[in-house]
Amino acid sequence: MKPRVASVWLSGCSGCHMSFLDLDERLIELADMAELVYSPFVDIKHFPRDVDVALVEGAVSNVENEEMAHIIRRNSKFVLSFGDCATTGNISAMRNQFSAGEIVRRSYVELADDASVLPLEPTSIAQLMPSAVPLHAIIKVDAFLHGCPPSPDQIWFALSELMAGRIPDLPTAYLKYG
Amino acid sequence: MPILTFAMNGHQVSGHDDETLLQIARQHGIHIPTLCHLDGLSDIGACRLCLVEIEGQDKLVAACVTKPQEGMSVHTDTERLQRYRRTIVELLASEGNHQCAVCVVNEHCQLQDLAYAVELQYVRFPYLYPKRTLDATHKDFVMDRNRCVLCSRCIRVCHEVEGAHTWDTAGRSFHCTIMADMDQPWGTAASCTSCGKCVWVCPTGALFEKGQTVAEMEKHRDFLKYIVTARRTGEWIAEEEEGE
Amino acid sequence: MTLEELHQLAEKERGRQQAFTNRVLVCSSTGCIACNSGMTRDGFITAIKEHDLENEIEVVGTGCMGLCALGPLALIEGDGRLYRNVDGSVASAIVARHIVGGEVVDDNMLDTDDPFFASQMKIVLEHCGRIDPGRIEEYIAVGGYSALAKAITEMKPEEVIEEIRKSGLRGRGGAGYPTGLKWDVSRKAPGDQKYVICNGDEGDPGAYMDRNVLESDPHRVLEGMAIAAYAVGANQGYIYTRAEYPLAIERLKVAIKQAEKHGLLGNRIFESHFNFRIDMRIGAGAFVCGEETALLRSIKGRRGRPRPRPPYPSENGLFGAPTVINNVETLANIAPIIDRSGAWFAGIGTPNSTGTKIFALTGKIEHTGLIEVPMGIPLREIIFDIGGGTPDGTEFKAVQTGGPSGGCVPKEHLDLPVDYESLKAVGSMMGSGGMIVMDSDSEMVDVAKFFMEFCVEESCGKCIPCRVGTRHLHLLLEKITRGEATADDVALLEELCIMVKETSLCGLGQSAPNPVLSTLRFFREEYDELLKPVLGYEPSKPEADPS
Ligand SMILES: Cc1cc2nc3c(=O)[nH]c(=O)nc-3n(C[C@H](O)[C@H](O)[C@H](O)COP(=O)(O)O)c2cc1C
Numbered sequence: 001m002k003p004r005v006a007s008v009w010l011s012g013c014s015g016c017h018m019s020f021l022d023l024d025e026r027l028i029e030l031a032d033m034a035e036l037v038y039s040p041f042v043d044i045k046h047f048p049r050d051v052d053v054a055l056v057e058g059a060v061s062n063v064e065n066e067e068m069a070h071i072i073r074r075n076s077k078f079v080l081s082f083g084d085c086a087t088t089g090n091i092s093a094m095r096n097q098f099s100a101g102e103i104v105r106r107s108y109v110e111l112a113d114d115a116s117v118l119p120l121e122p123t124s125i126a127q128l129m130p131s132a133v134p135l136h137a138i139i140k141v142d143a144f145l146h147g148c149p150p151s152p153d154q155i156w157f158a159l160s161e162l163m164a165g166r167i168p169d170l171p172t173a174y175l176k177y178g
Numbered sequence: 179m180p181i182l183t184f185a186m187n188g189h190q191v192s193g194h195d196d197e198t199l200l201q202i203a204r205q206h207g208i209h210i211p212t213l214c215h216l217d218g219l220s221d222i223g224a225c226r227l228c229l230v231e232i233e234g235q236d237k238l239v240a241a242c243v244t245k246p247q248e249g250m251s252v253h254t255d256t257e258r259l260q261r262y263r264r265t266i267v268e269l270l271a272s273e274g275n276h277q278c279a280v281c282v283v284n285e286h287c288q289l290q291d292l293a294y295a296v297e298l299q300y301v302r303f304p305y306l307y308p309k310r311t312l313d314a315t316h317k318d319f320v321m322d323r324n325r326c327v328l329c330s331r332c333i334r335v336c337h338e339v340e341g342a343h344t345w346d347t348a349g350r351s352f353h354c355t356i357m358a359d360m361d362q363p364w365g366t367a368a369s370c371t372s373c374g375k376c377v378w379v380c381p382t383g384a385l386f387e388k389g390q391t392v393a394e395m396e397k398h399r400d401f402l403k404y405i406v407t408a409r410r411t412g413e414w415i416a417e418e419e420e421g422e
Numbered sequence: 423m424t425l426e427e428l429h430q431l432a433e434k435e436r437g438r439q440q441a442f443t444n445r446v447l448v449c450s451s452t453g454c455i456a457c458n459s460g461m462t463r464d465g466f467i468t469a470i471k472e473h474d475l476e477n478e479i480e481v482v483g484t485g486c487m488g489l490c491a492l493g494p495l496a497l498i499e500g501d502g503r504l505y506r507n508v509d510g511s512v513a514s515a516i517v518a519r520h521i522v523g524g525e526v527v528d529d530n531m532l533d534t535d536d537p538f539f540a541s542q543m544k545i546v547l548e549h550c551g552r553i554d555p556g557r558i559e560e561y562i563a564v565g566g567y568s569a570l571a572k573a574i575t576e577m578k579p580e581e582v583i584e585e586i587r588k589s590g591l592r593g594r595g596g597a598g599y600p601t602g603l604k605w606d607v608s609r610k611a612p613g614d615q616k617y618v619i620c621n622g623d624e625g626d627p628g629a630y631m632d633r634n635v636l637e638s639d640p641h642r643v644l645e646g647m648a649i650a651a652y653a654v655g656a657n658q659g660y661i662y663t664r665a666e667y668p669l670a671i672e673r674l675k676v677a678i679k680q681a682e683k684h685g686l687l688g689n690r691i692f693e694s695h696f697n698f699r700i701d702m703r704i705g706a707g708a709f710v711c712g713e714e715t716a717l718l719r720s721i722k723g724r725r726g727r728p729r730p731r732p733p734y735p736s737e738n739g740l741f742g743a744p745t746v747i748n749n750v751e752t753l754a755n756i757a758p759i760i761d762r763s764g765a766w767f768a769g770i771g772t773p774n775s776t777g778t779k780i781f782a783l784t785g786k787i788e789h790t791g792l793i794e795v796p797m798g799i800p801l802r803e804i805i806f807d808i809g810g811g812t813p814d815g816t817e818f819k820a821v822q823t824g825g826p827s828g829g830c831v832p833k834e835h836l837d838l839p840v841d842y843e844s845l846k847a848v849g850s851m852m853g854s855g856g857m858i859v860m861d862s863d864s865e866m867v868d869v870a871k872f873f874m875e876f877c878v879e880e881s882c883g884k885c886i887p888c889r890v891g892t893r894h895l896h897l898l899l900e901k902i903t904r905g906e907a908t909a910d911d912v913a914l915l916e917e918l919c920i921m922v923k924e925t926s927l928c929g930l931g932q933s934a935p936n937p938v939l940s941t942l943r944f945f946r947e948e949y950d951e952l953l954k955p956v957l958g959y960e961p962s963k964p965e966a967d968p969s
Pocket residue numbers: 592593594595596597598599601621622623624625626709710711712713714715747748749750752753854928929930
C-alpha cells in the first residue's frame with residue numbers, strides 16, 4: 001500500500017501549499033508514490049485515520065486550529081511542520097504584540113470598507129487564541145521544514161525521503177529561514 | 179612581547195600574551211562563534227557565544243576577553259559548548275520579533291548565520307513578542323527595535339569610532355532598548371552625524387538604510403578595519419589578521 | 423589629632439557620661455523609627471522633666487538593638503534592663519516605676535538571658551544600640567579610632583595586612599574572598615593612586631545588616647576604611663550606598679564631617695604622612711550595582727553594568743587604579759582585629775570561617791531581627807534557640823540563605839554548621855546574611871518563583887543567558903504553578919538553570935538559578951505534585967471526527 005499523505009492549512013497564507021504545487025511535474029511522480037488522503041487541494045471533509053505523513057502549514061492561531069492540531073497528531077504517524085509559520089509563528093504571529101480584541105476590531109471595524117461589524121456570532125469566525133503559536137507549542141512535531149515558503153526542492157527532498165521510509169535530514173540538507 | 183604556547187582542541191598553538199583566545203584561535207583557523215565581538219570595536223564579553231572550556235577549570239570563559247596562559251589547554255567546541263550556544267541562539271530567537279521573511283537583511287543576517295551554524299530546528303521556549311518600537315525619523319536610516327539583539331555594537335562604534343555617542347542602552351533586563359541621545363527620536367538626535375557606521379555594524383536588520391526592501395541589504399563591515407588600522411599606523415590600509 | 427588627644431577626648435566623654443546617674447538608650451534606627459520610636463524618646467524626655475531629673479538622666483538615641491520585631495526598644499544602661507514595645511505611655515511608666523521607683527515594669531521587660539541575646543556574640547554590632555551614632559565622642563569613648571591610631575603609629579602597612587591575613591577574615595559581601603589576600607594584591611599592584619570602596623549597596627530582599635551597621639555605628643566603617651587605605655596605600659575612599667537608605671546616608675555624612683573635623687580623616691592623620699578622604703556615592707537602588715565591577719561604573723556616573731573579570735578591581739579598578747572593594751560588615755570587622763589581634767579573631771568560629779556573622783532573620787520565625795553569631799554555629803541553634811522557632815505551632819520546613827543567589831536548607835540539614843563551605847556543600851551560600859525561614863505552610867515552588875522574579879527584574883540585561891534565560895525560567899515556574907506544565911517542562915527548567923548558571927557573565931546570572939536548583943534538589947515532590955501528565959494520543963474514532 002502506498003503511504004497515506006495529508007496536508008493541512010492552518011493559519012498561514014497558503015504560500016507553502018502554492019510552493020507545493022510548484023513541484024510541477026514532480027507532482028505526477030508523487031502521485032505514483034503516495035496517496036493524498038486529505039488536503040486543501042482535494043475535497044475531503046474529515047481528517048482521516050491512519051495517516052502516515054501530515055504536512056501542516058501555518059501557525060496555530062485560533063481554537064479551531066488548535067482542535068485540528070490534536071486531531072492531526074492523533075491520526076498521523078509523522079507530523080511535519082511545513083514552512084516558517086508552522087515552525088516559528090512567523091508572519092501569522094506578528095499580531096501577537098496586540099490583543100486578540102484589538103486585532104478583530106482592526107480587521108473588521110477600522111479597516112472595513114463599508115459594513116463594519118464585529119463578528120460576534122459564535123459560528124461566524126473561530127475564536128482567536130491570545131497569541132498565535134508554532135505547531136510544536138501545541139503538539140509533538142517530528143520534523144521541521146523551514147522557509148517562507150519552503151522551496152519546491154526542499155519540499156521534494158523531504159517528501160521523497162519520507163516516501164522512501166527515511167527521516168529527512170533537513171538540518172544539514174536544507175536549512176533556510178525566511 | 180612574550181609568546182606563549184598552549185593547546186587548543188588538542189593542537190599546539192602560540193600567541194602573544196596580550197592577544198585574546200579568540201584572536202589566536204582565528205589565526206590558527208579555529209572558528210569560534212561570536213556576536214557582540216566585532217574586529218575594531220572593544221570587547222565586552224556579553225553575548226557568551228564565544229565561551230570556551232579550559233581544562234582544570236570549572237568556569238567557562240569568553241574567548242573574546244580572555245588572555246592565554248602558557249601550557250593551558252583550551253577546548254572550543256565541546257558537546258557542552260555546542261549545547262549552550264544553541265540555547266543562546268534559541269533565547270535570542272524567542273526574545274525579539276524576528277520575521278526573516280519580511281526582513282531587509284534576510285539571508286545576510288548574522289543572527290540567521292548563527293542559527294544555521296547551530297542547526298536550529300525549532301525554539302523550545304515560548305516566543306515573547308515584546309512590544310517594541312520602530313524609529314524611522316532619521317533621514318537616511320531606520321531603527322527597528324523588533325530585530326535588535328542588544329549586542330551594543332551600534333553603541334560602541336558610534337562612541338569609539340565615530341565619537342558621537344548617539345546610542346546608549348535604556349532600561350534593565352528585558353526592558354533594555356537602544357535609545358538615541360536622551361531617548362528621543364533618532365531624527366532629532368543632535369549628536370548623530372549620519373555617518374551610517376551603526377547601520378553597517380548591526381548584525382541584524384534592526385538598523386538599515388531607507389529604501390531597501392526585503393533581503394536587499396548586505397552589510398559591509400570592512401571599513402572598520404581601515405579606520406582602526408589607520409588610527410594605529412597612520413596608513414589607510416586594512417591589516418588582515420594572520421591566518422585568515 | 424594625636425594619640426594623646428584621642429585619649430583625652432575619650433576620657434572627657436566618659437566623664438561627661440558618668441556625670442549622669444543613669445542613661446536611657448532608645449533605638450533610633452529605621453526599624454524602631456518605623457514603630458514610632460521618636461515618640462518613645464519624647465515620652466522619656468517629658469517624663470524625666472516631670473520628675474525633674476534632666477541633670478541626672480540622659481536620653482540617648484542609639485542604633486539598632488537587634489530585636490526589630492518588638493520595637494521600639496529601650497535600654498536602661500544602669501542595670502542593663504531592656505524594654506520592648508515602648509510607646510510614650512510605657513516610657514513614662516518606666517521612668518516613674520523603674521528609674522524613680524526602682525522596680526521593673528514587668529509587662530514590657532525582655533529577658534536578656536533568653537537565648538536570643540545570650541547565644542549571640544557581638545563584635546561587629548558591639549556598639550550598635552549602645553552609642554549615639556550621631557556623636558563621634560561616644561564612639562571614641564568606647565575605644566573608637568584607637569585601632570586606626572595603632573595601625574598608623576605602630577604598624578607598617580605590611581604588618582596590618584599580615585594581621586588581617588592571620589585573622590582569617592573573609593569578605594562578608596557574599597563570595598567570602600580572604601580580605602588579607604585582596605588587600606595584599608592591591609598593595610602590590612603598581613600605581614600611585616589607589617582607592618578603597620565600601621560596598622553598602624545591599625540589594626537582596628530581606629537583608630538589612632549593612633544598613634544597620636551604617637546607621638548604628640558609622641564610624642566603625644570609616645575607621646575600617648581608613649585602616650584599609652593605610653594598608654594598601656590609598657588616599658581616597660568612597661562609600662557606595664543606595665538612595666533607599668536615607669538615614670544611613672545622613673548618619674554617614676555627619677560621621678564623615680565629624681571625623682574630618684577631628685583630623686581622623688583628611689591630611690596627616692595622627693600626624694603621619696597618611697592622608698585619606700572619604701566621599702559618598704548614592705546609587706539608585708539596582709541590585710546589580712552591588713556587583714563590584716558594576717559598582718565601579720556606577721561610581722563614575724555610568725550605567726551599572728558588570729564587565730568580565732579579570733582584570734580584578736584590586737589590580738585594575740576605579741579609573742583603572744588598584745581598588746579594594748569591601749563589604750560594610752567586612753570593614754566593620756577591621757578595627758577590632760587590629761585592636762585585639764588577628765589570632766584572637768581566628769579563635770572565633772571555625773578554622774576556615776573565622777569570626778562572627780550577622781544575619782537578618784525574617785519570614786516565618788518568632789523573633790525577626792538582626793543577630794550576630796559565631797561562624798560554625800548549628801543552624802538549629804539560630805532557628806530555634808535564637809529565633810524562637812516558627813510561630814503559631816507550624817512546623818519548620820526550610821531556611822533560605824543567600825537571598826536570590828542562595829538556596830534553601832531543609833530540616834534534615836538543621837545540624838549543619840553555618841559557615842561558607844558547609845552552606846555551599848548543600849547548594850546554598852552564605853551570601854550577605856539574609857535568612858528567610860519557611861514553615862509547613864510555605865510552597866517551595868512559589869519561593870523559587872519569587873526569587874526568580876526578582877532576578878528577572880534586576881538583571882542588567884547585558885548578557886543573553888541572564889537577560890532572556892531568567893525570563894524563561896520565570897515563565898516556566900509560572901506555568902508549573904498554574905498547573906499547566908508537564909515533566910518535559912521541568913526537564914527544560916533544569917537544563918536552562920544549569921545553562922544560565924554556567925554561561926552568565928556576572929554573579930547575578932550565575933547564581934540566579936540557585937533557588938530553583940536547590941528547591942528541586944530538596945523538594946522535587948512539590949514540583950511533581952503540580953504537573954499534569956504528558957498528553958498521550960489515541961487515534962480518533964471515525965465517527966467522532968468533528969472537523
Ligand atoms: C549581583 C551581585 C550583587 C552584589 N551585591 C553586593 C552588595 O550589595 N553588597 C556587597 O558588599 N557585596 C555585593 N556583591 C559582592 C561584590 O561583588 C563583592 O564581591 C564584595 O563587595 C566584595 O567585598 P567583600 O570581599 O568584603 O565581601 C554582589 C555581587 C553580585 C554578583
